[in-house]
Amino acid sequence: MFGDFKLNSKRPTYLQLKDYIKELILKGILLAGERLPSTRELSEILQIGRNTVIQAFQYLEDEGFIYTVQGQGSFVAEVAIKYEKSTFLPWESLLSKDAVLAGELDIEKTELKWERGMLSFKSIAPDGDLFEIEDFKRAFLDRFSLEGAKILNYGYAEGYKPLMEYLKDYLKNKGVDPEGKDLLITNGFTEGLNLVLAGITEPGDQLVTENPTHNTALKIMKLRNLKIHGVRLEEEGLDLEELEQVLSTTPIKAGFLIPSYHNPTGQVMSPEQRIEVLEIFSRYQVPIIEDGFNEELRYSGSHVAPLLALSGKGNNVVYIGSFSKILFPGIRIGWIMGDANLISALESIKRSMNIHTTFLDQALLYEYLQQGFFEKYLRKARRLYRERHETAIRLASRLIPHKKIRGEGGLHIFVELADELNAREVLSECYRRGVLFMPGEIFYTDGGGKNTFRLGISRVNEEEMEKGFKIIGEVVAKLKEEKDALL
């Protein structure tokens, strides 16, 4: 016994020994009442320090696995764990309809996956190489030494106060009138939209969105059993006649819009259209859920105010913000700003779901923001992403036979192929040749967009774009030739 003890991890030796003896007891190799070797004997057998063994024994005693009899030594305690019968339940058939649907709509599971060596244009996550790790560490240490244990204890559902105040000011700088409004910190945009929809919809309710729109938003809506009316989003903007037609004929609960650097098209709604959209929704007394996720990635042109700012003192716009496309999506911080009564209701829903978003992360983000690291980083990130975006537009226009290429900003461009081409067919051939992208179909509310795809460009350089787009272009040209030959 004890001959097979091996140190094999970075965990402290006394804890590895504790785990090892515990396992011997749980497996029934060491029996209740059995005397353990003395700490001196065991340290000799295992060639480790006696203090290490003493510490391991102390922990085993604390956890009730051994006991000590004064003057006699340490003994294995009675541990009631031996129960050999294993029960297996058919979990697949026990799943709820929602769970099954969530699986079906989970593109991480259903779409083609990146494999080592592939060129991927699938993701629109920010480039981690741009993150200023030293600034982040400094912010962490500064804030942690200020707050100490406080930020490790329970906090408040609405969020970490200094961060909330910072974000309110941040939105005020974008022209938002805070009167009568409040803010709630969320786990990114994704929780934000879930909360807003939980707060204002019942299963079966109807929503209006741009068509195409963010696939995660569509998934969240479908999982809430909501009916989605997609309104055509063309290069010239949203089809306002269609919007008006939907709102005038259907009891719509809310609109969901991504006015700035829309996903997947990368378009920006013009200031004139923003006003018209607000007027149409106001006419039908329907709230707008505005997704402001990409606003910071403006590469050219002047500032365009969010709908929330344009709505002035009104309370008909619920804004969901997130820094996920720029800063650290891994810390999962977003926010909702809107009517104070609505936010109060959402706060209660959030508290019932996850109590609050981690205070450690909120405090750290706050320090990072308030020390001015964000502005510094944003200048650098914007410059680099603008270059990548321009390169992507230039290369895609030259290398990929297309009908349209759209994108005014953000971390992606959107390609529309000739009508008869199917982007999934293009993708499957490209995948074989080591290139991956996101088929556009997943962003459509009505199964359309079969001839479209999105190219994420945040984590690829010019050379990779040139190589990848060339392959995509060759595949598109070949498929087009084949289709033309059939005509």
Ligand SMILES: Cc1ncc(COP(=O)(O)O)c(C=O)c1O
């Ligand atoms: C349209 C849109 N909104 C918001 C987000 C950010 O979501 P989250 O903050 O949950 O990461 C994304 C991310 O891709 C997005 O595409």
